[in-house]
Amino acid sequence: MKLTFNLTDIDNFDKKEYTSAITNYFNSKNVSHTWRSYYFNKHYGYRRMFAYMVKQFDNKNIVELGTDIGGGTLALSYNQTNNVYTYDNVIKHSRSLFDISTIENVTPYVLTSEGTKTAMGNVLEKADHANRVLTSDVIFFDVDPHSGEHEDEMFYYLNENNYKGIVLWDDTNGQLKKWFSDKCKEISEKYPNIRVYDLLKYSWIEGTALMCFGDQEIILN
Numbered sequence: 001m002k003l004t005f006n007l008t009d010i011d012n013f014d015k016k017e018y019t020s021a022i023t024n025y026f027n028s029k030n031v032s033h034t035w036r037s038y039y040f041n042k043h044y045g046y047r048r049m050f051a052y053m054v055k056q057f058d059n060k061n062i063v064e065l066g067t068d069i070g071g072g073t074l075a076l077s078y079n080q081t082n083n084v085y086t087y088d089n090v091i092k093h094s095r096s097l098f099d100i101s102t103i104e105n106v107t108p109y110v111l112t113s114e115g116t117k118t119a120m121g122n123v124l125e126k127a128d129h130a131n132r133v134l135t136s137d138v139i140f141f142d143v144d145p146h147s148g149e150h151e152d153e154m155f156y157y158l159n160e161n162n163y164k165g166i167v168l169w170d171d172t173n174g175q176l177k178k179w180f181s182d183k184c185k186e187i188s189e190k191y192p193n194i195r196v197y198d199l200l201k202y203s204w205i206e207g208t209a210l211m212c213f214g215d216q217e218i219i220l221n
């Protein structure tokens with residue numbers, strides 16, 4: 001897979017295509033104004049970047065960890081040829097404002113954390129879901145709290161199980177700033193197979209980082 005990130009292109013994509021496409025979509029689904037304003041809030045920077053990114057590949061499997069009310073999910077599903085599997089550990093009541101299960105290429109799962117051994121055990125202790133994570137092409141990891149515990153569990157799990165896709169980590173310029181800088185150092189010392197790209201400039205203020213576990217080509221300009 002080859003991905004290019006260019007800020008002018010993202011701006012043009014947003015102005016010429018994405019804002020109007022998504023507004024038309026909201027109109028066609030009678031989406032509430034509360035949910036629309038949530039979608040275009042401070043997180044919009046990574047949402048438009050994701051929509052721009054997913055247009056660069058077809059027929060891939062994307063896993064989102066941390067659905068919340070589905071802002072990331074909607075952006076990741078913009079290219080309808082891809083399948084998006086999104087996971088949360090609780091149902092969000094606010095989801096009644098916009099039901100992500102109405103998006104054709106999205107399959108949402110709510111898997112409780114009750115009784116699991118680890119922070120991400122709700123997904124990783126279940127063979128079919130763990131396998132979906134490991135065989136995915138792209139993962140967006142956005143699980144609260146961004147303490148590094150969930151992120152570390154996922155990072156080592158992917159590495160130990162020979163994951164070959166791409167992971168996008170949310171909040172790497174916010175709550176995960178220290179985790180991200182420690183992880184970059186650790187990767188440079190121990191994991192030559194992983195390449196890291198900071199997407200802060202293309203994304204939102206709290207940051208997004210991309211890690212390639214396989215032989216993907218990433219062009220930042």
Ligand SMILES: C[S@@+](CC[C@H](N)C(=O)[O-])C[C@H]1O[C@@H](n2cnc3c(N)ncnc32)[C@H](O)[C@@H]1O
Nearest residue numbers: 066067068071072087088089119120142143144
């Ligand atoms: C920051 S929100 C996700 C935001 C969303 N990705 C977006 O772009 O709008 C974090 C979510 O992670 C969920 N979460 C926490 N622990 C989890 C776990 N073990 N598995 C899946 N989701 C989890 C929380 O319930 C919360 O909805």
